[in-house]
Amino acid sequence: MPRSDLAGKAATPRIARPVPLRESVFEALLELIINGSLHPGQHLAESELAEMLGVSRQPIREALQLLSGEGWVDLHPGHGAFVHAPTAEEADQLLAVRSLLETEAATLAARNRTDEGVARLRALCARGLAAIEADEIDNAVAINSELHATVMELSGNTVLAELAAQVSRRVRWYHTPVARQRGRASWEEHTALIDAIAAGDADRAGEIMKDHTEQTRRLYLSQLGEEEPPQPLPNNRRRKRRAPAPFGG
């Protein structure tokens, strides 16, 4: 039946079909939000975004719904979309949840470990340390996410991994500035974590991951006092004439 099992070739990355506009818009808006071009609390008028990005309102609306699903914007029926204004409390809760999910993942990963998986972790860890040595912070941050994602994958719980991915994306909003601070220490903890996983010591792996994530959480909280990161600006400044009320008091 399979005359030439092309289907089994696996590594075919399923040719690049034109990415749906909504996703491009999603990426574009996300970038604008993260880099601060769109201020927290700012009202996002569909027509305006549509004109700005050169598309119609439809893909804009769909992108806004996606963004809303991930907590980047708040959708208020009849009033439109507003850039989410994160609070310190929310950040703390987010980091707490992240800690919880990551800890569980580490525990499970230690139980389900495979030689191949451990090898991948070690490779990532080596690359991460190298990046730190070379002072390539951005690179190190990227490798860090990859490492945590790999632990998630090794946990074997897809649902857990997806949820954690969602949380991690939101954490990114705050995480970036923090990450620069605890470079080396973080990677030494990673090494210990991988050792625990390799040894199949679930409890220790969980313990280490818990300390590891709680550490960044604490660091973030201590940083809060110094500088409010995503500054909740007094908002509007860009409306042509009229600024919409914060409505529904």
Added chain:
Amino acid sequence: MPRSDLAGKAATPRIARPVPLRESVFEALLELIINGSLHPGQHLAESELAEMLGVSRQPIREALQLLSGEGWVDLHPGHGAFVHAPTAEEADQLLAVRSLLETEAATLAARNRTDEGVARLRALCARGLAAIEADEIDNAVAINSELHATVMELSGNTVLAELAAQVSRRVRWYHTPVARQRGRASWEEHTALIDAIAAGDADRAGEIMKDHTEQTRRLYLSQLGEEEPPQPLPNNRRRKRRAPAPFGG
């Protein structure tokens, strides 16, 4: 300045503005999916749904995006929406995650407990037991969700609560048949849980909740062998002439 402070009347429940169509559609489709009218794997043609529900395609699209965000349907660009086909493995993972989140919530709730909160829990528990006595299963199930939601609320972590709510909704897909089985035992565990929370014993509260949720998880798994609940039907049966391939192999 406020000559008659109507604004201060507080108890004005902010008049019922017409719910956006997308949300009504969302609810309608969700109901159809949960009660099985729409089979797992079934292709959802926008035009068809639009005609069926008597609205245009726009709100349908938006509702589908929402459903996709919560894992009820899978969106495949260029091919449309398909009812998500849950597997036994996914159900298990979902229940595991739920257990994790609920356990954490119980622990936190015990730490942040308030007399008012404990009172609400006890009231709910009493109502739940009454419902069980009266054999009002559906009612008991509803109160059960409310009780768990309240524990979440008492945890004080909004992010955790939202995530758990999302997971719980998905669990509902499987949960319904299971719930009927372990009526009384479940509510006795609830009583113990509330006692632990009231006593501020975080560890014990967490422990009880863990056992409680793992219990339902086990029960579900054991039920799986007997009858595949959301039957992954061979799918199509409704296309007028042509059945779309499961595409993209």
Added chain:
DNA sequence: AGACTGTATGCTGTAGGCAGTTGACCAAAA
């Protein structure tokens, strides 16, 4: 002078419509 009411304007929610693409069906060729 202050407050209230009528009017204008911008925005969202929804509908309808068109073009491009996908996949199925069918016929012809190897």
Added chain:
DNA sequence: TTTTGGTCAACTGCCTACAGCATACAGTCT
């Protein structure tokens, strides 16, 4: 018989258009 090419229907993606509502502004009355 198997394969190859063509044809067609259906569906998604996207755009444009319209109706209703909310807010801001201005005029008017007390």
